[in-house]
Amino acid sequence: MEKGRREDVLEAYPCFLAIPPEDWAQAEMLSLPPSTLHPIREGHRFQHALFVVEGRIRIYRTTAEGREITLYRVGRGQCCVLMMASILGDVPYEASVAIEQEVNVLLLPVPVFTNWMAAHVSLRRFIYQQFTDRMLKVTQLLESVSFQPMPVRIAAYLLHAAASGDSNAIRITHEQLAIDLGTAREVVSRTLKKMAREGALSLSRGTITIVNPGYLQEICQPQ
Structure with a gap:
């Protein structure tokens, strides 16, 4: 990855600061407009971990009746915890993604991402904090829907x-x-x-x- 793009990523995700420059060779950046239809659907198996460097995506589920319910949104400096659960648990993705604002996303091949997770405590701490924050918000959403x-x-x-x-x-x-x-x-x-x-x-x-x-x-x- 080019130095300028890597600096953009590090500004959004300080948890990657410990990754040496030579380890970024397989990292890529991808831009997607809001008009992109169904970029990721329920049941998807990830080949890459995705991190939003610019823009915003919406994570949602679809009911049996075909109605959508928004779970949460992911913007710059955040990650989708359901994606992380899918990657780390080696299970199909349990949601779908819609692009709300044009996004630039960092793509890390899953083997690279899992190796970084094992080697760098700052990245593990970031992912675990995201799980904590998101699960709290999803719990609040479910309570709101129910009560x-x-x-x-x-x-x-x-x-x-x-x-x-x-x-x-x-x-x-x-x-x-x-x-x-x-x-x-x-x-x-x-x-x-x-x-x-x-x-x-x-x-x-x-x-x-x-x-x-x-x-x-x-x-x-x-x-």
Whole structure:
């Protein structure tokens, strides 16, 4: 791998700093646009470990009814723990991948990656921390799906999206919101329209604007 590209990787993933330059010969970089269809599907067996250097991907499962539910997203400096479980456990991948923003990914042949894992504690520590963080978030997602009413889940999602994007205008369709929440679009649309009638939201094509954050915050309060 060229020195400039290796430096980009090391900036995003300091856990690779201990890898000597001569060990990077089999590493590659790959760019993929959002228009890439089904880059990785459930049942895939990895020949390479992937690390996102730029951009963002969405990890999701598909139900028996064909409905998608978003598990989490992976951006710069992160890794997909289900991919790691597939590689380290030598089992098929249990999710699918969608590209949300054009990505540059580091590709490491699986034998190279597993050798690096065995030899470098900084890489092992990074992977284990990613497992801890992701499993906590997936557990929270499952608890939300199982126990929280839909208005609470939608309100919490919109408040988080507004805080993350530093704007009360959230560019998302009802369909995309339903996929992220693992429910039907009709359920999301019905709930959003009720919130709009009560003055909490303004709905337009592809955008949901929070008009009354206090209304949403009140919904999220434990009863």
